[in-house]
Amino acid sequence: MIRRGRAEGWLKHPIDVLPTWAAFHGVEFNGVKIGPLPGYEDRGSTVIADRTLAGGNVEPLIFVPKDLIISRHNIDLVAKSDHHLREIIEAIGDFGRTTRGAVLTFLLLQATMCCPETKHVGVLNPLTEYIRFLPDELLPTFWTEEEKELLIGTTLKPAVGAKLNSLLREFETMRTATASIDWCAKYWWDEDTGMLTFDDWMRVDAMYRSRALEFPGAGDCMMPCVDMANHAAGDATAALYETDQDGNGLLLLRDGKKIDQGGEITITYGDDKGACENIFSYGFLEDAVTSAKVMFLDLDIPDDDPLRPAKIHISTAAPGFRIFEKDDTIDWESDFIWLVVINEEDGLDFKVRQTIDGKREIQAFWNEQELDTAKLRESLEGDPAWDVFQLRATVLLQNRVEMQIETLRVTQGAKREATIRDVPWRLAERLRSLELEMLERAVTAFDSQVRTVVSFSYPTLQEAHCQSRG
Numbered sequence: 001m002i003r004r005g006r007a008e009g010w011l012k013h014p015i016d017v018l019p020t021w022a023a024f025h026g027v028e029f030n031g032v033k034i035g036p037l038p039g040y041e042d043r044g045s046t047v048i049a050d051r052t053l054a055g056g057n058v059e060p061l062i063f064v065p066k067d068l069i070i071s072r073h074n075i076d077l078v079a080k081s082d083h084h085l086r087e088i089i090e091a092i093g094d095f096g097r098t099t100r101g102a103v104l105t106f107l108l109l110q111a112t113m114c115c116p117e118t119k120h121v122g123v124l125n126p127l128t129e130y131i132r133f134l135p136d137e138l139l140p141t142f143w144t145e146e147e148k149e150l151l152i153g154t155t156l157k158p159a160v161g162a163k164l165n166s167l168l169r170e171f172e173t174m175r176t177a178t179a180s181i182d183w184c185a186k187y188w189w190d191e192d193t194g195m196l197t198f199d200d201w202m203r204v205d206a207m208y209r210s211r212a213l214e215f216p217g218a219g220d221c222m223m224p225c226v227d228m229a230n231h232a233a234g235d236a237t238a239a240l241y242e243t244d245q246d247g248n249g250l251l252l253l254r255d256g257k258k259i260d261q262g263g264e265i266t267i268t269y270g271d272d273k274g275a276c277e278n279i280f281s282y283g284f285l286e287d288a289v290t291s292a293k294v295m296f297l298d299l300d301i302p303d304d305d306p307l308r309p310a311k312i313h314i315s316t317a318a319p320g321f322r323i324f325e326k327d328d329t330i331d332w333e334s335d336f337i338w339l340v341v342i343n344e345e346d347g348l349d350f351k352v353r354q355t356i357d358g359k360r361e362i363q364a365f366w367n368e369q370e371l372d373t374a375k376l377r378e379s380l381e382g383d384p385a386w387d388v389f390q391l392r393a394t395v396l397l398q399n400r401v402e403m404q405i406e407t408l409r410v411t412q413g414a415k416r417e418a419t420i421r422d423v424p425w426r427l428a429e430r431l432r433s434l435e436l437e438m439l440e441r442a443v444t445a446f447d448s449q450v451r452t453v454v455s456f457s458y459p460t461l462q463e464a465h466c467q468s469r470g
C-alpha cells in the first residue's frame with residue numbers, strides 16, 4: 001500500500017509544501033527552513049539556517065504545538081474521537097498499549113486514510129497529511145538477501161535477522177487481531193480489495209525507528225518538523241530538542257553555537273550509539289566515525305554442560321556480552337556470562353519446587369543459598385574462587401571474539417554484484433572494517449586482563465598462559 005501510495009502520489013508531498021502545512025497547524029519556524037542541503041541531497045531534508053543564527057540569544061528555532069506530537073498519550077486522545085483507531089488499538093491488546101504498537105498502528109491507519117479508495121475510515125487530522133512528507137529510509141531491513149550477506153560476521157547480521165522475525169510476529173498479531181473487523185477485512189486483508197502486505201509494516205517500522213526521539217517529559221515520540229533535523233555528533237551538534245512547560249516541542253540552538261545563513265542545524269541521535277546501531281536504526285554512518293564503539297556478541301551455553309537446560313530456563317539476561325570503548329581500551333560487560341562459567345562443582349545447584357497452585361518451578365541455588373540470578377555476579381564476587389570465574393569468563397570471551405574475527409576474515413573480499421546498491425555496499429564495508437578493528441583491540445585487551453588475573457592469583461599459571469598464547 002505505502003509503496004503504491006508513493007508511486008501514485010497520494011502518499012507523497014514535496015518538502016517545499018511543508019511551510020504551508022506548518023503555518024496552518026501552528027508550527028513556528030524562527031530563522032530556519034526545511035529542505036535538502038545543497039551538496040548533501042542524499043541525506044534527504046534537513047533544517048537549514050535562513051539567516052545567521054547565534055546561540056544564547058535566539059528564540060526557539062522551531063516551535064511545535066503539543067497536539068501535533070505523535071506520542072502514546074496523543075494517540076490515546078485521538079482514539080477517543082476516532083473509533084476506527086480505537087478499535088484497532090484495542091484489538092491488538094497489550095501491543096497497543098506500548099508506544100511502539102500505538103504509533104505503528106496510528107501511522108498505518110493514516111496511510112490507509114490517504115488512499116483515495118478508502119472511504120469512511122478514520123478521522124482526518126493534521127498528521128494524516130504530515131506522513132506524506134516522510135521519506136522511505138533504506139534501513140537494513142530493506143536490504144536484499146545478497147546485500148544482507150555482506151553483513152556476515154558483523155553484529156548487524158543477527159540484529160537484522162532478529163528484527164525481521166519480530167516484525168513478522170507483530171504483523172501476524174496485527175492481522176489476526178483485526179481480521180474480523182469489517183473495514184480492516186475490506187481495506188487491509190481481503191484477497192481482492194485488501195492493500196496491506198508485510199512491506200507496509202516494515203515501512204511504518206522504519207518511519208518510527210529512524211525518526212523517534214526521546215523527549216524529556218513526552219517519552220519516545222515523533223515530533224513533526226523537529227524530526228527533519230539530521231544528525232551530527234559531538235561539537236558538530238548544533239541544536240537541542242526539548243519540551244516547554246506546557247508540553248510543546250522546541251528546537252533550540254546550543255549555547256555558543258553560530259550558524260551562518262545556509263548552514264545546517266543538526267541534532268544528535270545519541271553520541272554513544274555504536275556503528276551497528278546507527279546503521280540499524282538510521283541507515284547511515286557519519287564520515288567522522290572511526291570506531292565501532294559498542295558491539296554486542298551472542299554467547300551460547302556449551303551443549304556438553306549438563307546444567308544447560310536449567311541455566312537457559314532461569315536466565316533473564318540477554319545471552320551475550322557487550323564490548324565497548326573505555327579510556328582508550330576495550331572493556332566488556334555481561335550479566336549472562338556468569339551463569340555460563342559456573343557449574344555444579346563450584347556450588348551451583350537447581351531444584352524443582354512445587355508451587356501452591358500445583359505448578360513446578362525451577363529454583364537456582366549457590367552454595368545452598370537460594371540464588372537471584374539477576375544478582376549472580378554479586379554472589380560470585382564474594383566467593384573465594386572469584387578470580388577463577390573471572391579468568392574463565394575472560395578466556396571464554398576471548399575465544400568468542402576470535403571466532404568472530406575468523407568469520408569476518410573468511411567472508412572478506414566479496415565480489416560486488418551489479419545488483420548490490422551503493423549504500424548497502426559502502427555501509428557493509430565500513431562496518432566490517434570498524435568491527436574487525438575493534439575485535440582485534442578486544443583480543444589484546446582481554447589478553448592483558450587474563451595476564452593480570454593470572455599473575456596476581458596464579459603466578460605459576462602465568463607462564464603456561466603466556467606460552468599457550470604464543
Ligand SMILES: C[S@@+](CC[C@H](N)C(=O)[O-])C[C@H]1O[C@@H](n2cnc3c(N)ncnc32)[C@H](O)[C@@H]1O
Binds near residue numbers: 043229281
Ligand atoms: C530523523 S530523519 C531526519 C530527516 C530526514 N533527512 C528526512 O529527509 O526526512 C533521520 C534520517 O535522516 C538521514 N540522516 C540524518 N542524519 C544524517 C547524516 N549525518 N548523514 C546521512 N544521513 C543522515 C538518515 O536517512 C536518517 O535515517
